[in-house]
Amino acid sequence: MNFFQDKGFQIVDFNQSADIYVINTCTVTQEADRKSKQMIRKAVRQNKKSKIIVTGCYAQSDYEDLQKIEGINLIAGNGEKNSILQQLEKINRHDTVIRVNPAKYLKKYDSNLKNRSSSLRARAWLKIQDGCNRFCAYCKVPYVRGPARSRPVKDVLEEVSDLSSNGVKEVVLMGINLGTYGRDIDKGEVNLAKLISLISNFKGIKRIRLSSIELIDIDAELLDTFKRCSKFCHHLHIPLQSGDDKILNLMNRPYDTSFFYQKISLIKETIPDIAITTDIMVGFPNEDNNSFSKTINFVRKICFAKIHVFQYSNRKECLADLLPNKVDNRIKKERSKMLQRLSKELSYDFQNKFLNSTAKILVEDEIKDKEGRIYSRGVTDNYIKVIIPDFVGKKGEIVNVKLNQISSNYVVSSVQISR
Ligand code: SF4
Known part of the structure; x- marks a missing residue:
């Protein structure tokens, strides 16, 4: 966190004994919750005299659970990250202070997180957007990150300029829902397509990549920008989640497989060497053998260059938690392994196409x-x-x-x- 460094704090490796530990948690799956708690306990063990701050999405959504862990001094929600230092000064080592406001009140993009020039590599991640308005049935993100918010254009370009002066050659634009960039600011004048064009004007920046984008946000203007902008990397990560229309519908995903196939075909026709990678969730409620077979067949039909596989986990805030026909953990693991094997096969096929070029x-x-x-x-x-x-x-x-x-x-x- 930059503001700690700006105040003269020295950042040390998490495994070292420190005066203050900041644990930025995730809560996207039950596994993420478990790992967050594991890290907190590890920090408490490492230096019993340290102050422990827990922030991020798990702190936002489950601060009552966190209160049960002894040794935490501050639980700060996603809207409170900026005030961590001020809070810290007021807190005694034996206090546990909770600063969490509902995520729905997060109306503006919080620009406090920036890249630190001393730790930059040739490629830098550049956050331009936060939050989501979509409410997929399995996803906790809208509840913990709040509504979609775009980082002001000026702020983004200033950071690009900094990155470029510090030798960064590739920026990876990231956000929860990148395709919605710009819709909530400046009357939607600068959307993602226009922002990519503006960033491409920086001479030092040689490549622009997107971390992930929803298929329904790729419109004709954006696709044209992908094609025309010589700095745009020919790689799109587009979450599919399932290859069965019944499951997509239950997931509240805004497309069916026919729409997905047609649009991906258009993208591939427009940019023939493009790598399209994806996320697939296995074990969503009601995913039977037939549904899973459809997913396998559809994934083969699309020929993704790589698949990130996730196992569904129940999240109490989410609609899917109420669905019947939950899938057994053993089956989820088997399906996950099958898809990971398929991912390796498809990655090999994709790379093979470019051998000798x-x-x-x-x-x-x-x-x-x-x-x-x-x-x-x-x-x-x-x-x-x-x-x-x-x-x-x-x-x-x-x-x-x-x-x-x-x-x-x-x-x-x-x-x-x-x-
Ligand atoms: S679009 Fe993505 S972040 Fe938003 S609810 Fe769906 S899965 Fe979650």
């Missing part, structure tokens, strides 16, 4: 193997992870390579042919 790689860092051989490491714009043997590139350098083979550790090994 040339590509531009943004060099991010270098690694050594057991024998001491050096490799530069980077990614193509369509997110194929590449290592270049016996080559030490500069961080942020873009090099032309020939994609030679798919290796087990790193996806594709390659040989540099020119800078």
Whole structure:
């Protein structure tokens, strides 16, 4: 958190003993809740004299549960992150103070989180949006992050300028619902398409990537921007969640498989080398063998370049919690494994299409193997992870390579042919 550093605090590794621990929690699944609690307990054990602050989505939604954990001094909701330092000064080590307001009152984007230039890599994450208005039946996000809010354009461009001056070459735009960017500010004058064009004007920035986008937010203007903007990375992460229309409907997702297929086909026609990756949720209530088979078949039909697989977990705020026919945990695990295997197969097929072709790689860092051989490491714009043997590139350098083979550790090994 920048404001701690600005006040002279030194940031240390979480495993070290510290005076203050800040645990920024997630609550997207039950597993995330469990891990959040595990981290808090670890911090309490590491230094019994430290002050412990818990913030983020789990603090926002389950502060009553957190109160039961001994040793927490401040539980700060998502709207209270800015005031953590002021609160901290007032709190005694034996207090537990709760500062949580309902997320629905979060009306404006909170610009307090920025990249720290000293820790920047060739690629930087740039948050431009928060919150969501959609209420998918399984998702807690709208309850804990509040309504969709866009970061002011000026603020975004100032940070892009900072990043560019600090050597960042690729920005990854991130948010909860990126496609809704701009709708809530300045009468919707600058939407995501326009923001991408504005960012592309920065000479130092060579690549612009999106972290994730909902399919229904990709309209003709945005698709045209993807095609025309030479800096736009040919990679879209578009959550599908299920390949069965019955399940999509129960999930309250705003499309069916026919719409999804048609739109993805259009994107692929427009940008033929694009990598489309996705999220699939397994074990949503009422997902029977037939539903899951439909998902497998649909995933194969789309040929995603990679799949992130999630297992459904009950969230008490969400509509899906009320649905009958919950799926057994063992079945969820089996389905998850099957999809992970399929993801590997599809990733291989996607990379295989580009073997023996040339590509531009943004060099991010270098690694050594057991024998001491050096490799530069980077990614193509369509997110194929590449290592270049016996080559030490500069961080942020873009090099032309020939994609030679798919290796087990790193996806594709390659040989540099020119800078
Ligand atoms: S669109 Fe995404 S963040 Fe919003 S409710 Fe649905 S899954 Fe959650």
